[in-house]
Each structure stands twice: as C-alpha cells, then as structure tokens.
Amino acid sequence: MSRRERLYHLHDILRQRRTPISRQQLMDELGCSQATLYRLIAELRDQLGAPLEQDAEGRGFYYDRDLAGHFELPGLWISPEELQALLTARHVLGNVQPGLLEDELDGVQQRINQLLDRQGLDLSAQPERIQIRKDAGRPVPGDLFETVLKALFMRRRVRLHYHGRRRDDLTEREVSPQRLIAYRDRWYLAAWCHRAEGIRSFALERIRDMALLEEAAQELPHEQISEHFDQAFGIFSGPAEQTAVLRFDAEAARWAADEAWHPNQQGEWLDDGRWELRLPMGHPRELMMSVMSYGPDVEVVEPVELRQSVERALGSALARYRGGGSDSGVTADS
Template sequence: MARNEQLIRQHKLLQLLEISRFGRTLEELKGELIADLGLSTLHERTVRRDVEALQAAGFDIQSDTVERGKVYKLGANNTGVHEIGISATELIALSIGRELLYPLLGTQYWRGIETFWNKIQETVPNGVFDHYTNYRKTLHVFGTPSKTYEKHEGMLKTINRAILEHRIVEIEYEPTGKPVSTRRVEPYGLAVYQSSIYVIAANPEIDDPTDRLRNWKLDRFKKATALDEYFKPDPEVDVSKYLGRSIGIFSGDHPTDVRIKLGQRAAGWVREDPWHPEQKLEFNDDGSAVLTVPASHPREVLPKVLSLGTDAEVIGPSEFRDAVAEAVTELASRYESAGQSAAG
C-alpha cells in the first residue's frame, strides 16, 4: 500500500513541476500535494525523498536558490518529452472530445485536459493551427450540458485516491426524495454517463456478491471521507464489462432482454441511433420491427419508450411492460384532469 501511495505522490510531483515556470519550494510542493491528493498530513522530508527518487530515476529535476528559498524545477532535458507531431485533423478530433467533456469543468481531469490542450497549441506550427482553425468552423458540437462538477472537486480527489489505494469511503448520500444517510462504500471506478459522474462502488452491507456493486451519482454526495480502512478488491469485478451490460446507468450482473415493438418511424430512428451495441432489430415487411435490448431496470427503458410515443410498445417481460403501462395511465389521467379543468 505504501509503495502505491509513493507512486501517486511522485506522479503528482511531476505534474506540479511541469506547470511551474519558476519552480516550487519543498514547503510549496508539500502544501499542493496535501490539497490535490486529499492527504491529512505529509512531512517535508517525504517530499524531499520523492524528489530525490525521481532524480535517481533519470528525471532532470534541478534546484536553485532564490529569494523565497530553495526551489525545484524541471530542467531543459525534460522539455522534449512533450514535443509531438499533430495534424489539423487530429486537432479537430481532440477539440471535439474536449468540448464533449465540459461536465468535468473545474475538476482535476479538466485541468489535465486544458494543460494538454495548451501545450499542443504552443507546440504545433502556426500554419497547422491556422489550418485547424479554418476547418474547425465547419463542425459544431451541440447538446453538451451546462452542468459542471466544480463544487465536487474535493470529493473527486478523495474518491480517486480511495480507488487507487482500495480504501473504504464514508459518504453522506441524499437520493432524490429521500433524507441524507451515511454509507460506507468500496469504490472501484468512476463513470461519466449523459453528463453525470457516477461512482462505481460495492456496498459492503449487501451479502449477495452478485448484487453488491452499485452506481452512486456524485450529484447526491454531500460529503466523502476516505477512511483508514482498506478493502480487498474482488478480482471478478470488471467495471467496463459491468457498465456495458445494460442500456443505461442501472447496470447489473444479470440484465434482462427487453422486447419492444417499434413502428416504422421508430424502427428507423433506433437503427440510426442504437440504444445498445448488442441490441437486435428484427424487421417486418412493413418496416416495423421488434427490438431486443438488455436492461437492468424499468427506469432505463421508460424514458426511451415514452420518447417514441405511440410508435413503441413494450412486449415483455411483464415487469417492464407494467412499468410503462403504469406511467402512461398516470399521464393520461393527468392530461384528462387538466383538460376538464381548462374546459370548466
């Protein structure tokens, strides 16, 4: 565990030295490491040993004495590490990805995106960047939300550190419409889904190993504290595989194949914009189709089916069909009441 913590500190040290034009004192480095890594304490001699270890590993870290004391900074031998060749097309692709990640604004991830983007702009020849600027005007990105996670930056640092160190996190969590409760979770990873960040974590209170992994929406976190308690990661947990099993964020180990009858227009839309990479569309002669798609919860299917209006009907299983039927009945009742009120 200590070795892992040392690697994390040293990686962060290199990042801090990279963005420092005039160097950092050991005291300044210590303060920034505590803030960025969410540490409670850190001794200055530990920072000195980390700097010396990086120097021994071949990094050109030089020291100089200035008015505020002895400072450390990256030497000229490291400047060539970030020199890259990039085309206008590659710049366009990168800038599109950057715009799609706006929800991460204010987090440590966004700072990494911005520093890398700034390095590229400073590195590429003016002609290439001018060519990129002209062609970038032909492609626009819309639909990205104004939502950001700036106020969650501290919690994200804590959770990210806990994931790397396999530490249990105590959270104050407020589900929609429910009071705040204190939970203990074992974090495995983070996921970005439809502009929201989720923490993929096991709930140790659940005994069934196939049902312990849950998705906790970061918006609902009021507080997150990394405890001095560690958990043993389950070697069977594959976060990427777990998230890919369903059409939404309600992923689970046992998704259900949901069958949906689609009219001609809806079938065309779903073919153009698939709900899931493993979906199946069985077309009829009249252009209608039956969609089979994996889902872990009726709430994943409900908004998608309702968005297609009368062009979509859930065939089964009954749990999913009943959920849509209940929502449609409630909506019909509300609109009927509203219509009567308006007529009166």
C-alpha cells in the first residue's frame, strides 16, 4: 500500500468511527510501523488540515465530530517533483515512434492527462504552454529499443554491430545486457562485452543492428556495475580512481555551483568569490569536455594529468585560430 493509499484509508477509518481508535489498531489496519503511522497522522493533521485529535490518555485517535463533516481530502494532490515527472512522461509518450505499443501508450497518456487536468492543467487545450526540448538527443529506432528491453528483462545475450566514433570503425560484439541508462538525453546500454571481457557502454544510436540470442546473459553483481558507472563523473569513466579539483571564476561560479555534476561532489566558495568543486573521476575524457565548455572561466587544479590534457587541448585550439584564419576565409574586416 502506497503512502497516498494509506492516507486515504486512515481518513476513511477516522471518518467512520464514533469512538477513538488505538494506535495498535491503526497500525494493524494500515499494515505499517508506528513511525509510519505517526508520519501519516502528522501529514493528515498538519499539512492537510484534518480535524484529527488524540484522547486524554494519548492512546487513541479520532476526528472532532463538529468539524469532521466539513473536511474532505482533495481528490488528488501531486508534489512538485511528481508533477514534473508527469509532464516529462507525457512528453516522452508523445514522441514515441508511431506503431510502437501505440494503443497501450495512448491509454497511459490519456491517464496522465486526466491526472494533470485534476490539478487545473488542461494541456490538451493549450499544449504550447509546456515545451520540453531535447535538442542534443539522438533518435533510436523503435525496433532496436524494443529488442534491448526484451534482452534486459528476459536475461538473454544480444549480437550487435557497433560503430565507434573515436576509431570510426564497425565491430561485431556479443554482449550480456546489464542496465539501460538515460544520460544527458541519450540512451546507453551497459553490458558485459564477451569479446573485450569487460564492462562497456554502448550508445544506442550507434548500434547499426541487433539480434536477440538464445544464450542466457552473464549476470554481474550489482556492486560491480555500480562501481563502474556510478562512482565517478560521466558515463564512460569506469571506477573512481582520482579526485578532480576545479576552480571557477566568480561569474561562472554562479552557473557551475548550481549544476549537479555528481552525487558525491563537494563544493566550496572561496574568499575571492570563486567556487571550488571536487568530484570523483575515472577516465578523464568526458570531464575534460565539460571543463572545456567553460573555456577560460575554469581552472583544473588536480589531477596533473587532467590539467595537462586541458592545457594541450586549449593550446591546439589557439594554434588553429592563429594559423588558420586566412585559410578559412575569415578576415579582420568580416
């Protein structure tokens, strides 16, 4: 039973009672612990305004009969986080490839619209009022996405052809899917690669084709997958091996300090207005790209390898601009 269902059930119990009901009886009726019961009572009384009273001995709970007739729970209440999730889900369902579970998803979307309508948000009448842009996202074929889901939950291996951007090559892999990850508006398959004998992540939009195999997937402990994907910054990082220290100039700090870089990040405001960020780092490639997006407004303090990599990249960019202006057709007057 969910928290919301327990609240409704508690309200119904108290509304129908003529005498106080004991704490133990409520716990048995709701199937919850004493701590959970007290949280429900506090929410019902303090947040929702129910006329909930406790008897003189402190053992029973009841509704004030003079006020109970004027109190009703709202038909539905949604937290800001839940509302955001519903809006996002509605957008995602509206952009699913036509034909992929079309009838089933249409019913789900209609139900979401009903929930939003109860909050006074009639999005069907004014859909242009909410826009969720996914400019950086890359489309994934519906049949491929469906095959990935089948392999994940049926626990079977897949054979795929993957185009790697870095080497610009097409390779055949047999993998055991472990986890599907939505990261920065892109989908990644975390899998055990039987050719490389290691954990790898595959961007779904780079998979050229995929076939579901009969062989059972090799199972990896959750801790091993979490160590590879969750401990360090980024999707390609691997286990956390170092701590990166970044210092943002005072102006850039107002943006960087509000970003969620990693669940285990640590930030500190310096006396001169700069912001220092510490976060776990594995492979530096992805962190380096994020650092470069801040240009001259951030300095890599540690580790030395990351600092040197950024320095070389900035030097190469500067050399290209200094030496390539005439070749590119750009002049000082243009």
